[in-house]
Amino acid sequence: MNKNALALLALALVAGLARAGTVQLTITDKDGKPAPDVVVLVQQTVKAVPSPAAKPVVITQEGLRFIPFLTVVPVGSTLRFINKDGYDHHVRATASGPLGSIAPAKTFELRLDADPIASARGGTDPYPSGPAKKPSGTSTADIKMDQAGPIGLSCHIHGSMRGQVYVADTPWFGKTDAKGVATIEGVPDGAAQLTLWHPDQLQDQPAVPVQVSATPVSANTQLNFVPRRRR
Numbered sequence: 112m113n114k115n116a117l118a119l120l121a122l123a124l125v126a127g128l129a130r131a132g133t134v135q136l137t138i139t140d141k142d143g144k145p146a147p148d149v150v151v152l153v154q155q156t157v158k159a160v161p162s163p164a165a166k167p168v169v170i171t172q173e174g175l176r177f178i179p180f181l182t183v184v185p186v187g188s189t190l191r192f193i194n195k196d197g198y199d200h201h202v203r204a205t206a207s208g209p210l211g212s213i214a215p216a217k218t219f220e221l222r223l224d225a226d227p228i229a230s231a232r233g234g235t236d237p238y239p240s241g242p243a244k245k246p247s248g249t250s251t252a253d254i255k256m257d258q259a260g261p262i263g264l265s266c267h268i269h270g271s272m273r274g275q276v277y278v279a280d281t282p283w284f285g286k287t288d289a290k291g292v293a294t295i296e297g298v299p300d301g302a303a304q305l306t307l308w309h310p311d312q313l314q315d316q317p318a319v320p321v322q323v324s325a326t327p328v329s330a331n332t333q334l335n336f337v338p339r340r341r342r
């Protein structure tokens with residue numbers, strides 16, 4: 112092999128390593144209905160450490176809900192909690208799973224004051240826990256997610272408020288939308304396992320093997336349970 116051929120081969124190898132594709136997974140529940148809010152993690156034979164999200168990832172408290180219900184971030188990222196209601200909320204890291212059997216990947220607890228603008232508009236707590244206090248303006252808080260795993264979210268003041276965070280230890284992850292579809296781009300070529308996680312699961316879900324290439328790959332799978340419906 113001459114020098115030029117060697118150089119071409121080296122280029123081809125580098126290009127081959129850098130090649131990536133798109134993975135699309137469609138998930139249904141045990142009844143065959145679309146399963147939203149399922150965490151999908153791409154696990155490859157060679158583990159890759161994710162880079163933290165470039166900017167804080169926002170979770171809003173609005174209308175007595177955590178929005179979005181489920182947030183997936185790479186480990187090392189910062190979550191920004193913002194209260195947009197005209198009344199106070201808590202954010203508390205809680206155990207995950209229907210049996211509360213999975214300790215939160217990070218323990219934290221904070222109180223977010225009413226959003227001053229929403230408060231001035233007359234937003235009042237439908238379930239007040241005490242006399243209204245003057246907003247101090249600290250309706251936002253940042254918390255770094257330095258451990259991988261699930262974290263449940265709740266609010267002391269409003270027992271019905273539930274949210275979920277999943278801190279991913281892989282750079283390639285997604286979550287299913289209302290149609291049960293998760294699309295993950297930029298996955299390096301080669302054999303990979305898609306692992307699933309849902310806050311209501313009682314047992315691990317079977318991993319889905321895929322072969323990633325330049326051509327987008329689609330796969331389907333079914334959960335072995337029916338998630339609770341959310342309000």
Ligand SMILES: [Cu+2]
Nearest residue numbers: 200201266269
């Ligand atoms: Cu609340």
